[in-house]
Amino acid sequence: MKLNETARIGLGCMNLSHAYGTPPPEQDAVALLNRALDIGYNHFDTAALYGFGANESLIGKAVSHRRDEFFLASKCVLVPDDAGKRSLDGRPETIKKTCDAALKRLSTDYIDLYYLHRYDKNVPLEDSMGAMADLVSAGKIGAVGLSEVSAETLARAHAVHPIAAVQTEFSLWTRNADIAVIDKCRELGTTFVAFSPVARGYLCGTLTDVNSLGERDLRRTMPRFSAENYPKNLELLTPLQEVAEELNATMAQVALAWVLQRDAHIVAIPGTTRLSHLQDNFEATGVTLSDLQWQRLDKAINDQQVYGRRYNDAAQADIDTENF
Template sequence: MAKALTALTDTCRIGLGCMNLSHAYGVSTPEADAVRLLNRALDLGYNHLDTAALYGFGANETLLGKAVMHRRDEFFLASKCGMFKGPDGKRLIDGRPEALRRVCDEALQRLGVEHIDLYYLHRWDKSVPIEESVGTLADLKQEGKIGAIGLSEVSAATLRKAHREHPIAAVQTEYSLWTRNPEIAVLDACRELGATFVAFSPVARGMLTDAMPDPDRLIDSDLRRNMPRFQAEHFAANRQAIEGMQAVAKRTGYTTAQLALAWVLSRGEHIVAIPGTTSQVHLEENFQAKDLNLSADVLAELDRLVNRDTIHGPRYNAATQAEIDTEEFTA
């Protein structure tokens, strides 16, 4: 039996974001296919799986419980609370102690475990002091229900407040060539405080790949439909920037996604990335990116082609942006 992983620092720098097996990008993956993919990930050497109560309103945690808990000692398990299905059936952000406790207990039941290695506050409920929500997570840790405490989509200032209440082991935020907001402050804050920075959407929700999604063909339930960068007034310019990156991939012999992942990992040794996929081929290709050693010239070329000046449109619409706490670039 494999040795149990005890910290995020024990894991490979490429983990698996499990969200899109159950949530966000359209029709959920059939369960049998999802089970095969998750087990194939472990076979390849992935040892960090990331889920959340929000994903499929519990369906993703249930999937992991069915699919891989017989191999529990082979991977580091991360999940999230603070954003979940509310009484009206819609997404709810709630950081009150009683809500966090309830969602944690439900997650443990769905996952079929007694302990979650890393538990994030998925969103900071701005009506609740961050210290109060983190204090509740610290109590859950003391009770043995969770291990390390993480935050998602927070600013450096909020991270520091939370860290004074209890050490924060990880911060999860969108980061890629086309989303550079963490470079304002939170990347450096994580480095200073000894927290791992976990980059979600490191291939830009499928954009930094060899086959960019076609916005006109996205189904109504695909969350990218409401993201400004996928809308007509911005998409053409964004596609043009990324086509330049695709040309670099062809020249170097790597996939565009591998270049995107290698670039993210090059930004600091405290950074890990958690791309998601429903494809076993992409699963293997993404994992190989951890071993890429791109030249300084290639990294600089990627940086020049896809950056905050060449990508058009905000990453979220105004309503979603109001729910998060990350720093934003000024115009």
């Protein structure tokens, strides 16, 4: 199975193990992954970073017996260091070591799509890409992807080995990829994978109080979710709610439909820990916005209207994507 043969809504698996406070009990996560396959999801996205390997292990335990039913994507370069802290390491030997460990955790002998989770600028890009090409030649991965890179970096990497996918945050409130990356993906025949397409829950319309977020929730570090900015951002949601009512859809479904209608080569990978949201998200492919509705949302919620940056300084330092 190739990425362009999968459903346009895939499953981002990160929050089953990482980033959004206390993850669900393992038995619930296992049930959700299997339910996703039953519904029709056939693209699962994980990474070595998520839970420092725990997310890959979860997928291996939960659905490796159904391996032929889904396209599997994972990532390297963002890895835990010897002290158990997040580190950036794009050296060829680390990439290969990370892949071998991932294969073991995932209980599989191949990963369909393997991303450089970030571009480690301390290592020549051509060296990191050479390691990825070696993994393809060894049959350990099927294709190479990049995450959070600029159009220039994409072109450089593609000159070493074809890039099957670029994964970047993209939603109504995050449009960095509109500057150049989406166009470059179209030019090169690269699939664009939108992560956080419902803006980490913001576009669902249900997160009304950021004080309810757990102490370990990643959103607490993000300026858009600050106590000062988030109430202002909530005021921007009225047009999204109105369009959802017009279409008899959820706000999340409308937000996903907006992303998918941006370009035919885009797929989205929303994450969730709830079975009801799992079903709703997958059914977003059946929601069609009129041109007027799409443009109305386009103008109502975007980088110019939103209050706050998407990342703090520390997180932004690892990002190569163009900025407004």
